[in-house]
Amino acid sequence: MLTLTDLRGSSKQRNRERLMRLLFQAAAMATVLISALIVFVLFRGAINFLRLIDWKAGILSDNGWLPRRERFDLRTIVWGSFMMGLVAMVVAVPLGLSVAVFLSEYASPRVRRVIKPVIEVLAGIPSVIVGYFVLRFVAPEIVTPAFNPTSQFNMLAAGLGIGILVIPIMASVSEDALASVPDSLREASYAIGARKINTVFRIVLPAAISGLVAAFIIAVSRAIGETMVATMAAGIDGSGPFDGYSPTSKGLSMTGAMTNAVGGTDQDVGGASFEVLYFVGALLFVITMLLNLVGNRIVNRIREQY
Amino acid sequence: MALVTPALGGKTATETVRASLTRRERDTAGFVMAGLLLFAMLLTLVILLTLLIQLFAEAGPYLADRKWSFITSSIGSDPDKIGVWPGLFGSAVIGIAVVVIAIPMGIAAAVYLEEYASAKNRWTQLILVNIRNLAGVPAVIFGVLGFIIFVTWLEPMSSGKTLIAAGLTMSVLVLPIIVITSMEAIRAVPQGLRDGGFGVGASRWEVTRDHVLPYAAPGILTGTMLSLARAFGEAAPLIIVGAVTGLLPETSLSGRFTAVPILIYSWSGKPQPPGSEHSFTEAAAAAGVVLLVLVLFFNSAAIVLRNRFERRRTGT
Amino acid sequence: MNNELSDTVTQQAPERMIGIDVSNETRASLTAVTPELSHPVFELSDVSVLYGDFRAVRGASMSIREHEITAFIGPSGCGKTTILRCLNRMNDFIETAKVEGTINYHGVNLYDPEVNSTEVRRRIGMVFQKPNPFPKSIYDNVAYGPRLMGIKNRAELDAVVEKSLRGSALWDEVKDRLKSSGLSLSGGQQQRLCIARAVAVEPDVILMDEPCSALDPIATARIEDLMKEIKSKYTIVIVTHNMQQAARVSDRTAFFTTEVGESDRRTGQLVEFNPTAKMFSNPDDERTEQYVTGRFG
Numbered sequence: 032m033l034t035l036t037d038l039r040g041s042s043k044q045r046n047r048e049r050l051m052r053l054l055f056q057a058a059a060m061a062t063v064l065i066s067a068l069i070v071f072v073l074f075r076g077a078i079n080f081l082r083l084i085d086w087k088a089g090i091l092s093d094n095g096w097l098p099r100r101e102r103f104d105l106r107t108i109v110w111g112s113f114m115m116g117l118v119a120m121v122v123a124v125p126l127g128l129s130v131a132v133f134l135s136e137y138a139s140p141r142v143r144r145v146i147k148p149v150i151e152v153l154a155g156i157p158s159v160i161v162g163y164f165v166l167r168f169v170a171p172e173i174v175t176p177a178f179n180p181t182s183q184f185n186m187l188a189a190g191l192g193i194g195i196l197v198i199p200i201m202a203s204v205s206e207d208a209l210a211s212v213p214d215s216l217r218e219a220s221y222a223i224g225a226r227k228i229n230t231v232f233r234i235v236l237p238a239a240i241s242g243l244v245a246a247f248i249i250a251v252s253r254a255i256g257e258t259m260v261a262t263m264a265a266g267i268d269g270s271g272p273f274d275g276y277s278p279t280s281k282g283l284s285m286t287g288a289m290t291n292a293v294g295g296t297d298q299d300v301g302g303a304s305f306e307v308l309y310f311v312g313a314l315l316f317v318i319t320m321l322l323n324l325v326g327n328r329i330v331n332r333i334r335e336q337y
Numbered sequence: 338m339a340l341v342t343p344a345l346g347g348k349t350a351t352e353t354v355r356a357s358l359t360r361r362e363r364d365t366a367g368f369v370m371a372g373l374l375l376f377a378m379l380l381t382l383v384i385l386l387t388l389l390i391q392l393f394a395e396a397g398p399y400l401a402d403r404k405w406s407f408i409t410s411s412i413g414s415d416p417d418k419i420g421v422w423p424g425l426f427g428s429a430v431i432g433i434a435v436v437v438i439a440i441p442m443g444i445a446a447a448v449y450l451e452e453y454a455s456a457k458n459r460w461t462q463l464i465l466v467n468i469r470n471l472a473g474v475p476a477v478i479f480g481v482l483g484f485i486i487f488v489t490w491l492e493p494m495s496s497g498k499t500l501i502a503a504g505l506t507m508s509v510l511v512l513p514i515i516v517i518t519s520m521e522a523i524r525a526v527p528q529g530l531r532d533g534g535f536g537v538g539a540s541r542w543e544v545t546r547d548h549v550l551p552y553a554a555p556g557i558l559t560g561t562m563l564s565l566a567r568a569f570g571e572a573a574p575l576i577i578v579g580a581v582t583g584l585l586p587e588t589s590l591s592g593r594f595t596a597v598p599i600l601i602y603s604w605s606g607k608p609q610p611p612g613s614e615h616s617f618t619e620a621a622a623a624a625g626v627v628l629l630v631l632v633l634f635f636n637s638a639a640i641v642l643r644n645r646f647e648r649r650r651t652g653t
Numbered sequence: 654m655n656n657e658l659s660d661t662v663t664q665q666a667p668e669r670m671i672g673i674d675v676s677n678e679t680r681a682s683l684t685a686v687t688p689e690l691s692h693p694v695f696e697l698s699d700v701s702v703l704y705g706d707f708r709a710v711r712g713a714s715m716s717i718r719e720h721e722i723t724a725f726i727g728p729s730g731c732g733k734t735t736i737l738r739c740l741n742r743m744n745d746f747i748e749t750a751k752v753e754g755t756i757n758y759h760g761v762n763l764y765d766p767e768v769n770s771t772e773v774r775r776r777i778g779m780v781f782q783k784p785n786p787f788p789k790s791i792y793d794n795v796a797y798g799p800r801l802m803g804i805k806n807r808a809e810l811d812a813v814v815e816k817s818l819r820g821s822a823l824w825d826e827v828k829d830r831l832k833s834s835g836l837s838l839s840g841g842q843q844q845r846l847c848i849a850r851a852v853a854v855e856p857d858v859i860l861m862d863e864p865c866s867a868l869d870p871i872a873t874a875r876i877e878d879l880m881k882e883i884k885s886k887y888t889i890v891i892v893t894h895n896m897q898q899a900a901r902v903s904d905r906t907a908f909f910t911t912e913v914g915e916s917d918r919r920t921g922q923l924v925e926f927n928p929t930a931k932m933f934s935n936p937d938d939e940r941t942e943q944y945v946t947g948r949f950g
Contacts, residue, residue, distance in 0.1 A: 033759035038776075040769030044540065048771075051542040055449035058442045059464050062516065065509055066467050069478060072485045129377030137374060146378070148640060153385050155636035157570030159601040160625045164388045166605050167395065167618060195384055228367035249473070256475025258573035259598075263605060286477050290576050293484075308577075312481045316474065323473035327466075455748050529785035533847070535743065537798040538775030538854055547797070548787060 073316055076309020083303040095272030096283050098292060098304035107273045108311065111186060111265065111282035112255050118190025118278055119197055119254040124247065126194075127201025131246075134202075135209035136231050154199030162263035165192035170264060178279050184266035186282035192260040201250040204330070208242020209235060211333055242333050248326035252319045258286035269294060285315045392629070395622035399615055407623055412585055412600060416615040419604075421624050424597035426588040427500055427580070428569050428631070431596060434504025435511055435568045440561055442508075443515025444550075447557075450516070451523040452545050472513040479510040480577025488578055496591040498579030503594055506578050510571065511564035518563065522556025522646075523549060555646040562639035566632045572598035597628045691719040694858060694888045695740060700754035702735045702744065708914070710735050710921035712754070715907055722880060722889045724899035724929070727909035727944070732921025733892045736909075737860050739763075740890065741777040742770040759857075775802070778851035782863040784843035786835030786850070791818075791827050794835045794846055798854035813853055820886075821849035822879050841872025848879065852887075859883075861891040865898065877902050896945060899929065906932045908941045 039045075084101055096107040130150060134143055170188040174180060178187060212235050220230040236243070266281025267274065269291030274280035283291075292308035299305045400407060403420075410420025446468075454461040483506025487495050495501040526549050534544035550557075572580075581593045582603035588594070601624045607617035695717040702709050710732025717723050725733035735744070742763065744750040756763040763773065775798075787794050795814045804810055814831070818824040823845040827838070835846055844864060851859055861880075865873040880889055880902050893899050899906050907926045911919040925938045936942050 033761050035761050035765060035767055038758075038761055038763075038765075038768045038772050040772040044771070045769065048540050048542055052449075052453055055445045055453055058445035059449040059454070061442065062446060062468050062471060062512065063464055065482070065512070066471060068486060069474070069482050072482055073478070076481075076485075126377050126381050129374050130381055133374045133378050137371060149382065149385065151636065151640055152633065153381070155566055155570070155632055156385075156388070157572070157598055157628055157632055159570075159572050159598040159605075160392065160629060161388070163601060163605045163618075163621055163625055164391055167622075168387065168391045195388075198381060226367050228370045232370075252473055256473075256477070258475065258477045258576075259602060263602065286475065286573070289477055289481070290573065293577050293579070308481060312478055316478055319473060319475055320470055323470055327469050327473075457748060527785075529781065529783060530787065532743075532779075532781055533785040533787060533850070534797075535746075535774055536741075536779035536781065537801075537850055538771055538773075538778070538856075539798075539801055540771040543801055552788065 069316065073309050073313040076306055077313040080303060080306040080310040083306055095270075095274075096267065096288060097270050097272070098288075098307055099270065101303055103303075103307060103310075104273060107267070108283050108285045108288045110273075110276060111261075111267070111287065112284040114186045114276070114278055114282060115190040115193055115261055115265065115284055116251055116254040118187055119193035119257075120247070120251060122191055122194025123197040123201045123250055123254070127198045127246075127250070128205055128243070130198070130202040131205035131209055132231065132236075135206050136227070136235065150199050150202055153195075154203070156196075158196055158257060158259040159263075161192045161196050162260045164195075165189065165260060165264040174279075180279035182266055182281055184264055184268075184281055185279050186265055187278040189261050189263075189265035189282070189284075190278065192264055193254050193257050196257060196260065197250045197254050200253055201246055204246035204249055205239075205243055207330075208239040208246060208333065211242065212238045241329050245326045245329035245333070248322050248329075252322035252326065255284075255322075256286065256315065256319050258284075258290060262287045262290050285311050289315070392622050392625050395619055396626045399619040399623050400626065402615070403623070407620075408627070411588075412583070412595065414584070414610065415613055416604075416609065416617050416620050417613050419620055421597055421600055421627055423585045423588045423595050424600045424624065425627070427503065427594045427596040427599075430500045430590065430594075431504045431507050431568055432565055434500075435508050435565060436561075438505065439508035439512045439515055439564065443512050443560075443564075444519050444557060446512075446516045447519035447523055448545055448550075451520055452541065452549065468513050468516050472517060475573075476510060476571050477573040477577060479506055480574030482506070482509065483574060483578045498593055500590050500594045503575055503578050503580070503596070506574050507568045507571065510574060511568050514564045514567065515560050518560025519553070519557045522553040522560070525556060526552045555642055559639045559643045559646065562635045562642065566635035566639070569635070570598060570628065570632045572596070572602050575599055576602075597624055597631070600624045601628060691721065693717065694719050694759060695890075696755075696757040697736075698755045698757075700736065700739065700752065700756055702732065702739060703749075703751045703753070704747065705749040707918055708920045710909070710923075713907075713909075713923040714754075715923065715926040717888065717890060718905065719888050720884055720886075721904040722884050722891060722902050724903035724906045725890070725892045725909060726894075726896060726899045726906055727921070727924075728911065729894075730919055730921065731909040731911045732923075733907075733909050734862055735921070736923075737862055737890060737892050740858070741779055741860055742773050743779065745770055775854055776856050777858040777860060778854065778856040779860045779862065780844070780847050780851055780864045783867050784840060784847050786838070786843050786846050788834065788836055790832045791835050791838070791846060792831040795849050795853045798850060802854060817849040817853040818846075820852050820883060821845045822875065822882075823849055839872070841868050841875060844868060844872070844876060845879065848876070852883070856887065858888045858890065861889065863892055863894060866894060873898070896933075900933050903929045905929060908932065908936075908938075908944060910940055910944070 084103065094102045095104050096102070130146070134146060138146060165188050169191050170183045170185075174185065174188045174191070175183055180187065216234055216238055217230055220234045225233070261284035265284060265287060267283035267287070269283075269287065271281065271283070274282065288311050289308050292305055292311070407420045408425070409422050410418060411423050412421075413419050450461065450464065454464075483502060487502035487505045488498050491502075495505070530548050530552060531544050534548045539547065575596055576599065579593070580599045581595045582599060585593060585595055601621050604617040604621035604624065609616035609618075693716040697713055697715050697717075700713045701711045713732070713736055725737060727733055738744045739752055739756060740763075744752065752764055758773075758777070761768070787797065789797070792814055795817050796810050799810060799813045804813065815824060815828075818827065823842060826842065835843065838846060844867075848859070848864075865876055868876070877898065880891070883889075891899075891903065905927065906929045908924045909921050910924050911921050914920045925932065925936060925941045927937065932941060933945055936945065
């Protein structure tokens with residue numbers, strides 16, 4: 032005769048199952064902990080920084096980013112990130128989008144098999160190496176002859192480097208967006224006798240527009256978060272006066288300000304020139320997170336649609 | 338069949354239709370467009386090639402000169418004598434940290450989210466949104482996190498700005514990638530496989546261990562390779578955690594450290610000291626070659642694995 | 654809802670079989686019904702299954718008897734598979750699924766909170782519609798369950814594997830290639846492998862969810878023969894779309910249908926549960942008669 036205890040299973044097995052579930056759950060919860068810690072660390076430090084300085088004078092001063100002299104002109108670093116991001120997108124959007132359109136609408140499977148790995152190689156190139164490339168080639172050979180800037184180190188050169196870095200992500204998210212447009216739409220267009228270019232530009236691209244916008248947003252987020260190229264090539268080497276709004280001026284990105292705050296042998300932990308790390312970090316975190324949230328939201332909505 | 342093509346100017350209707358169907362219409366706009374796209378593609382290719390050529394052209398003669406001594410020497414102030422050894426040591430330790438910490442944790446989190454957690458649950462959604470956000474957080478911010486948590490708070494454990502702190506920091510950085518790629522691999526496991534296991538009375542853990550994970554292994558491995566490539570290539574977090582750029586007397590787990598991308602960063606800008614035959618930029622290029630080889634190896638491994646995984650799934 | 658169980662079962666061959674073309678063998682086998690009622694393995698009382706607030710099937714009550722083959726038949730979407738999956742708690746995996754009513758297994762409430770669903774599935778095995786052997790060797794497929802139960806000795810495992818493969822009429826075909834992959838077998842062989850795998854843990858009940866729908870007629874016939882051979886050792890419940898199959902193999906049949914409820918959603922319900930011979934010759938409910946004569950469904 033069967034009783035309830037027969038169907039309970041051995042306690043050894045039940046405990047083991049419970050243990051495994053707990054372990055897996057702990058790992059998943061750890062990711063939430065990481066986010067919480069990031070927010071805590073950044074915002075605690077940012078508040079601490081704001082208390083250290085005379086923030087009205089400090090942040091809105093006109094003199095540039097000079098942490099050791101307690102001059103924290105936000106405008107310098109925000110414009111720096113913005114301009115470099117802008118230049119980067121001017122490079123990455125046409126090139127990345129073209130690659131995506133080409134791969135999605137024009138390329139034969141054989142060509143795809145060649146091009147895709149190339150893009151993936153480009154995606155794998157570490158940012159320091161692109162920084163080296165900008166210093167040794169892009170700045171001296173391209174930017175200087177063409178634009179005649181005051182210095183080889185400027186926001187334009189850095190922006191170009193960041194653009195190169197961002198092409199692959201722009202291409203791949205755009206390609207996903209294009210691929211998710213159902214073939215039936217294309218077929219309907221061809222069936223009316225439309226030519227390929229009409230189909231692509233009047234039907235496919237508009238249908239994919241939200242995905243392309245998401246690609247753009249995600250790429251911008253990457254560009255703003257990029258550190259190495261911005262630090263190596265932008266011109267204001269960690270601290271300096273504001274050099275002007277033009278892309279050929281020297282610049283400093285938010286990320287560059289962060290690496291500078293940590294700077295070398297004379298670290299002033301606890302002092303404003305160090306604690307600004309958290310403030311800029313918090314700013315950067317908020318900006319990129321907002322961009323990512325919007326971008327991811329759009330991408331998820333597309334995935335559900337198709 | 339009502340043909341709206343009357344016989345035109347002496348020809349029959351058939352001939353008129355044939356003429357209109359076979360006429361080569363010059364689609365100039367389309368042609369120009371396709372040309373522009375091709376140009377953009379080629380430009381991208383050219384950029385990549387130029388970068389590689391610049392790198393290898395500058396590194397080539399230098400490496401030919403230095404040969405293996407570049408790998409075995411330590412860093413210093415003479416470009417003729419420096420080497421990447423401390424950087425390789427540092428990067429290797431970081432890689433091991435990622436394998437030992439981030440990979441098991443990432444797979445475990447993915448298993449929880451795909452196999453154990455209820456998809457509709459609010460907490461599960463929160464964790465998922467959170468992980469996707471983490472994947473987009475700039476690397477430098479993980480450096481700040483690492484500086485506070487691993488260098489400062491956990492100083493008794495890590496001894497400050499050391500490889501232990503660096504390894505932990507990079508593990509946290511790549512964790513979201515591992516979770517996301519592992520989740521995708523697990524999601525691709527056919528439900529029939531799990532049903533077969535449950536149908537024989539296997540428990541959830543047994544089904545996961547014996548059927549889901551083995552099937553998803555290639556996909557998970559792909560994510561692992563990608564995350565290692567990332568861990569080797571990132572420099573920004575290491576700067577914040579305190580990597581050294583100038584002199585490093587000895588490599589150890591409890592002392593200051595450096596890594597290959599840091600060396601490239603540091604040497605790229607340095608002026609050539611008077612009296613030395615080579616410049617720091619040449620050394621930077623050489624280090625770049627070393628890093629590229631390392632990173633591309635793992636990226637290619639990931640691509641190859643992913644292709645094999647795709648083939649197995651689609652049965653080709 | 655008609656589910657009267659007659660105490661004695663008709664012993665003579667039904668004079669007329671409505672609507673179904675049956676061979677003499679089938680006709681003969683329909684008379685060989687268990688003369689007395691065997692012990693009930695499952696007792697379902699007013700069982701309903703809801704997905705969220707959608708009632709997929711309502712109020713099913715029946716007794717499934719030991720060492721019999723019980724068939725669930727009916728048109729698509731009427732809840733046959735849903736009820737089947739309740740019997741081994743497979744519906745647990747569907748988050749929104751809720752089971753109302755009671756299902757007693759040998760007198761124990763299957764859904765009692767203390768009951769461990771893994772334990773349930775060791776006793777109540779399942780074979781699925783699409784054969785799903787593990788991507789392992791034939792040997793490892795069959796040995797998987799016993800290994801989980803703790804059998805490690807090689808000789809013991811060999812014995813279990815052979816016994817199970819013999820028990821699913823597959824041994825002679827694969828005995829020389831036990832190491833080859835389970836996926837290298839034909840569809841019908843794969844399904845017999847899945848049966849062997851289910852049998853290897855020595856279950857009490859085997860549930861089969863349209864086990865032959867993906868197979869050709871010859872493979873189907875072999876599995877039907879197998880079912881009849883092994884029912885003396887197990888209790889079998891089979892969901893099938895194929896009425897002739899139900900008529901051929903089962904001792905008792907449950908007929909489900911759908912009714913359109915509020916908001917136009919179709920809820921399944923059990924219409925009639927009777928010995929198969931009766932179901933196909935003289936069913937109690939008119940809807941059953943219409944279904945088995947092919948007038949609908």
